[in-house]
Amino acid sequence: MKIEAFIFAIVMVFCAIVTPIYWFMSEDPTGTTALAMTFGLAAMVAFYFYLVARRTGPRPEDRGDGEIEELAGEYGFYSPHSWWPLAAAGAASVVFLGLVFAWFIFIIGVALATIAAVGWVFEYYRGEFAH
Numbered sequence: 001m002k003i004e005a006f007i008f009a010i011v012m013v014f015c016a017i018v019t020p021i022y023w024f025m026s027e028d029p030t031g032t033t034a035l036a037m038t039f040g041l042a043a044m045v046a047f048y049f050y051l052v053a054r055r056t057g058p059r060p061e062d063r064g065d066g067e068i069e070e071l072a073g074e075y076g077f078y079s080p081h082s083w084w085p086l087a088a089a090g091a092a093s094v095v096f097l098g099l100v101f102a103w104f105i106f107i108i109g110v111a112l113a114t115i116a117a118v119g120w121v122f123e124y125y126r127g128e129f130a131h
Contacts, residue, residue, distance in 0.1 A: 001053035002062045008046035015039035084120035091116045 019035040022028070053062070060066030091112035098106025 001049045001056065001059070005046050005049035005053055008042045008049060012039055012042040012046055015042060079123070082120070082123060084116055084123055087116040088113065088120060 015035055015038050019032060019039060022035055023032040026032075060068075060070040091109055094109030094112055095106060096109075098104070098109045
C-alpha cells in the first residue's frame with residue numbers, strides 16, 4: 001500500500017501548490033473550492049493507505065525484489081452462469097430513465113432493482129447450485 005499512499009500524496013502536494021495559484025490568477029471560487037476539496041480527499045486517502053501499509057506487511061509490489069508469482073492465489077468467487085447482473089443493470093437503467101422522465105417509472109425501476117438485488121444475493125440458496 002506504500003505505492004498507493006505515495007501516489008495520493010503526490011496528488012495532495014500538487015493540489016496544495018496549484019490551489020493558491022489558481023485562486024490568485026482566476027479569482028474563481030468554484031474552481032478553488034473544487035481544488036481544495038480534491039486536496040482534502042487526496043490527503044484522506046493517502047493517510048488511510050499509509051495506515052494500512054503500516055499495519056500490513058510489505059506486499060510483493062511494495063518490494064523491489066517482488067516476483068509476479070507471489071501474487072498467485074484465489075482472488076474471490078465469481079459466478080460464471082448468473083443472469084442477475086444483467087437484471088440489475090436493466091433495473092438500474094429503468095431507475096435512471098425514471099429520474100429523467102417520470103416518477104412512476106422510477107418506482108417501477110426501484111421495484112425491479114429490489115427484485116434483482118434479492119435474486120443476486122440469494123441465487124446460491126436455492127436450486128441446482130445451492131450450498
